[in-house]
Amino acid sequence: MTASTDTIAAIATPPGFGGVGIVRLSGPAVPALAVDLLGRLPAPRHATHARFRDTEGAVLDAGLALYFPAPHSFTGEHVLELQGHGGPVVLDLVLARCYGLGARPARPGEFSERAFLNGKLDLAQAEAVADLIASGSAAAARAAMASLQGVFSDRVTALTEAVIALRVHVEAAIDFPEEEVDFLADPDIGARLSALREQLAALRASAGQGRVLRDGFTVVIAGPPNAGKSSLLNALSGEETAIVSAQAGTTRDILRSQIVIDGLPLHVIDTAGLRASDDSIEQEGIRRARAAVAGADRVLLMQDHSRLPPGPLPGAAELLQAHDLPPDLPVSLLYNKIDLSGGPAGLWDGAAAVPHIGLAVTTGVGLDALRAHLKACAGYSVGAGVFSARRRHLDALARAAAHLALAETRLHHDRAGELAAEELRLVQDALGEITGAFTSDDLLGRIFTSFCIGK
Numbered sequence: 001m002t003a004s005t006d007t008i009a010a011i012a013t014p015p016g017f018g019g020v021g022i023v024r025l026s027g028p029a030v031p032a033l034a035v036d037l038l039g040r041l042p043a044p045r046h047a048t049h050a051r052f053r054d055t056e057g058a059v060l061d062a063g064l065a066l067y068f069p070a071p072h073s074f075t076g077e078h079v080l081e082l083q084g085h086g087g088p089v090v091l092d093l094v095l096a097r098c099y100g101l102g103a104r105p106a107r108p109g110e111f112s113e114r115a116f117l118n119g120k121l122d123l124a125q126a127e128a129v130a131d132l133i134a135s136g137s138a139a140a141a142r143a144a145m146a147s148l149q150g151v152f153s154d155r156v157t158a159l160t161e162a163v164i165a166l167r168v169h170v171e172a173a174i175d176f177p178e179e180e181v182d183f184l185a186d187p188d189i190g191a192r193l194s195a196l197r198e199q200l201a202a203l204r205a206s207a208g209q210g211r212v213l214r215d216g217f218t219v220v221i222a223g224p225p226n227a228g229k230s231s232l233l234n235a236l237s238g239e240e241t242a243i244v245s246a247q248a249g250t251t252r253d254i255l256r257s258q259i260v261i262d263g264l265p266l267h268v269i270d271t272a273g274l275r276a277s278d279d280s281i282e283q284e285g286i287r288r289a290r291a292a293v294a295g296a297d298r299v300l301l302m303q304d305h306s307r308l309p310p311g312p313l314p315g316a317a318e319l320l321q322a323h324d325l326p327p328d329l330p331v332s333l334l335y336n337k338i339d340l341s342g343g344p345a346g347l348w349d350g351a352a353a354v355p356h357i358g359l360a361v362t363t364g365v366g367l368d369a370l371r372a373h374l375k376a377c378a379g380y381s382v383g384a385g386v387f388s389a390r391r392r393h394l395d396a397l398a399r400a401a402a403h404l405a406l407a408e409t410r411l412h413h414d415r416a417g418e419l420a421a422e423e424l425r426l427v428q429d430a431l432g433e434i435t436g437a438f439t440s441d442d443l444l445g446r447i448f449t450s451f452c453i454g455k
Helices: 030-038 088-100 110-117 123-133 138-148 151-175 187-215 229-237 280-294 316-322 367-377 391-412 417-435 441-448
Strands: 008-011 018-026 048-053 059-068 079-086 217-222 255-261 264-270 298-304 331-336 356-358
Touching: 008 088, 008 110, 018 030, 018 088, 018 110, 030 048, 030 059, 030 079, 030 088, 048 079, 048 088, 059 088, 079 088, 110 123, 110 441, 123 138, 123 151, 123 417, 123 441, 138 151, 138 187, 151 187, 151 417, 187 264, 187 391, 217 229, 217 280, 217 367, 229 255, 229 264, 229 298, 229 331, 229 367, 255 367, 264 367, 298 316, 298 367, 316 331, 331 367, 356 367, 391 417
Parallel strands: 217 264, 217 298, 298 331, 331 356
Antiparallel strands: 008 018, 018 079, 048 059, 059 079, 255 264
């Protein structure tokens, strides 16, 4: 355990008025502070009715006090929770009294940080606390709870242990070169490397879905004016979010809507129509549209199918170039108003590098196919996201995969056991960053300062 020399305090409930407000304290001075504030130290882990008193003995508030002696608490330290009335003034009075008794204001996330430093949670579990609070859907909440309970950490730990075992095997060949058995030619090493690669790939796939559940999937609707972009936003959101008009150029700014499809959170963005314009306001809208497109997880490039000339449809590269968009966008081509053109509905060629989807937004034809397509683009399947993950976790897993591939190259092609062992060490370090086994103080600071105060 990491012994803290100071005691921290913070309001643990959201700002504003409520029926109950909680002041939380953690640190070595909690028992003495409780006696001064409450007149006695409450029995451990029992809800005790108490009066919270000021320096003169006057009652500031009355409510429940819960005392958790170290190490059996969330932070691993002595913890006291004061559950009083949820008014900002009374909570501030109680908090000020705690400060007067020697506690200091807690930094954002400091309670969870102490839980991590004292070994009550690993880093992935601590991050899951914040993810659970910020969950945008029921599926995201379930995934965050799974991470908090250690599902993600257990898989990372199992993979790390397998890497360590292989490191031991490889380093044995380096330490005992006089052995007749060529450890590096042992087919068991190749099989274990292959198994590690498969485990890591499966973990990256699950973590990718967990990241989507946490952060959402950003979809930008782009295309020329009057293609039906705003109508599509309204249809997906189920609300009249955007103004729909036959007049071209109605949408001049970015319009956003948060929707959920079978538990998948989507950030859907409607943009100004892409065209040449002399209107300075519309030009600014088009500039913002291009900026939104650049940050999208998926771009839905929409065309009015009823206005296209007969003959073969233009390819994705041609359309992207015509609208002055980057050629490497993650794009799907939507052909709207097939109720007027007689075009087919749904996914036209699912095997194509750039999918084509026919739909009629005003009648709803093809929308279910589009929703299924968006889930496929996000790599999302209902019930498969068993834990939450963050972008930093994906980065660490990607680096682990790269070093594992290099380890295979060093062993199979270069016959360099020392270099292979070093790559395996780097795999272990990358995985350790996820749970906090190898973590810089700077990274810890960035993670925990993003938490709520009081958590």
